[in-house]
Amino acid sequence: MTLPQLSPDQAEAWDALAETLAESGIDLISEEIVPPKPGKGRVMAVIGKAGSGKTLLLAELTRALKSAGVEIVSGDYEGKRRKDRRTVAVLAPTNKAAFVLRMRGVPATTIHRILYTPVYDPEYERIADWLTGMGDRPAVENLTEGLTEAALDRAKAFYDQHASIPGALAAAGLRGSDFIRGWKRREDGLDIGLIDESSMLDERQFEDLREIFPVLILFGDPAQLAPVGQSGEMVFDRLAESQRLVLNRIHRQENDSPILDLAHALADPALEFDAFERMIRDAAAADPRVIWAERVDSDLMAQSPVLVWRNVTRIKLIQAFRSAYGAPGDALLPGEPLICDGLELPLKHRRKRIDLEARGLIKGAQVVYLGPGRKPGFSRLHVVGAEDPRLSAASIVKIEMPDVEEPFIPYAARMGATFLHGAAVTIHKAQGSQWPDVQVFAPDISAAAWSNRSEAGIALWKRLAYVAITRAQERLHWVVRARLARPSVPLAIDHLDSPAATLTLTPEAQDQG
Numbered sequence: 219m220t221l222p223q224l225s226p227d228q229a230e231a232w233d234a235l236a237e238t239l240a241e242s243g244i245d246l247i248s249e250e251i252v253p254p255k256p257g258k259g260r261v262m263a264v265i266g267k268a269g270s271g272k273t274l275l276l277a278e279l280t281r282a283l284k285s286a287g288v289e290i291v292s293g294d295y296e297g298k299r300r301k302d303r304r305t306v307a308v309l310a311p312t313n314k315a316a317f318v319l320r321m322r323g324v325p326a327t328t329i330h331r332i333l334y335t336p337v338y339d340p341e342y343e344r345i346a347d348w349l350t351g352m353g354d355r356p357a358v359e360n361l362t363e364g365l366t367e368a369a370l371d372r373a374k375a376f377y378d379q380h381a382s383i384p385g386a387l388a389a390a391g392l393r394g395s396d397f398i399r400g401w402k403r404r405e406d407g408l409d410i411g412l413i414d415e416s417s418m419l420d421e422r423q424f425e426d427l428r429e430i431f432p433v434l435i436l437f438g439d440p441a442q443l444a445p446v447g448q449s450g451e452m453v454f455d456r457l458a459e460s461q462r463l464v465l466n467r468i469h470r471q472e473n474d475s476p477i478l479d480l481a482h483a484l485a486d487p488a489l490e491f492d493a494f495e496r497m498i499r500d501a502a503a504a505d506p507r508v509i510w511a512e513r514v515d516s517d518l519m520a521q522s523p524v525l526v527w528r529n530v531t532r533i534k535l536i537q538a539f540r541s542a543y544g545a546p547g548d549a550l551l552p553g554e555p556l557i558c559d560g561l562e563l564p565l566k567h568r569r570k571r572i573d574l575e576a577r578g579l580i581k582g583a584q585v586v587y588l589g590p591g592r593k594p595g596f597s598r599l600h601v602v603g604a605e606d607p608r609l610s611a612a613s614i615v616k617i618e619m620p621d622v623e624e625p626f627i628p629y630a631a632r633m634g635a636t637f638l639h640g641a642a643v644t645i646h647k648a649q650g651s652q653w654p655d656v657q658v659f660a661p662d663i664s665a666a667a668w669s670n671r672s673e674a675g676i677a678l679w680k681r682l683a684y685v686a687i688t689r690a691q692e693r694l695h696w697v698v699r700a701r702l703a704r705p706s707v708p709l710a711i712d713h714l715d716s717p718a719a720t721l722t723l724t725p726e727a728q729d730q731g
Contacts, residue, residue, distance in 0.1 A: 243255060243304070251288060261461060263461060311329055315650035317603030331578070365391070413437065477507060491667035519642070542704055556585040556599075585637065645685050656694055
């Protein structure tokens, strides 16, 4: 196995992870595996700030495990269990975080998606087994009428390129309702879990993951914001020193990164907010990737939310956005961004909850409204970053108004998915996501600085600024005035990628509409 060039701290972390995996029966050097042995589970954490090489290690570890013969579990199909099988799953807390990894070539899915497994029609399990290399090519005469050799060839070509069973079956001309009969809670454990953005994990998620994975490797940024209610503590903070692998070196991007430079300048304990803003102004004068903005860009709000600290700021910006686009008070326009705020479903509708969560409609999911559904109270939605993004769901959409205690609800089913508007979000909710352009509302960061609040011994404004800045992949817009630029084009949905297949659950699996 050939490794990329690693820095000393990356090499040290790699050696420790390789030793942990070797103890579990996976030798990355000789590329040999043995069946798992029962025993105590192991948790390790790779910890470092943005640019320290966490994603590189995660990607190379995934590649090395695959080369050693470990099966990657993507969440869409697992095949029959074998006694000697070793598995690895790469997971993230949100759809967008998993999507960012997939765009970097890492086969990631969400934690929710791995908690639930699809129930396939037995006839199509034979095709899935063949595609994943666990069975022979099925004879078309034994399959449903209409499936030809050419259709199987299309499925194989699609799977070889994208490693997606649903997409491959769709390429063969099948609909989701042909081959997925529903979803069920995972009953059997897996093997190795690689968890990105683990600073977002709460204790319950952490314990769920420990039940599933005997070997759990967390990748996280200690400078981010801890989950609400955990007093600034992240799940990897409680691990022993021997379990925490710290990456200290910052690896420069090509042509350097002024955004990363600003983020890491926040580590200086003597840095004050005014001095930090002067650094941003200087960076903006020297590099087009940092923009000193006098107003919020409404066109960008339709693609990625403005990041704020205070809820009152979020609500005012959302109202300004809707007014700028001429959105009516009693309806949504196609193209308006939403954030899933959870599923309001009683226990007797557990199957509906599983269906929606398995499709990516989880709390915090970013969604684009496409239009009303066929039934009253239903909405057609595009779930950003989901592997199959299009769905229709019973919706409760809450439009919050400044100085009004109760939100206005233009669409309300009796039960279903609840949504807040997504043109602006709190920095807390933005964790795990990245966008090419990010607008940070600087007056809110200034207010946090004036509050003199701290979290885990670090000034709150610095944590907020760090998380907000590192959401930007290409350009950072530091907005210094509470003004909104008029949109240059109407809201649209034609830029959204069409799914390879729109999976519609069978009536007995959905009765959700």
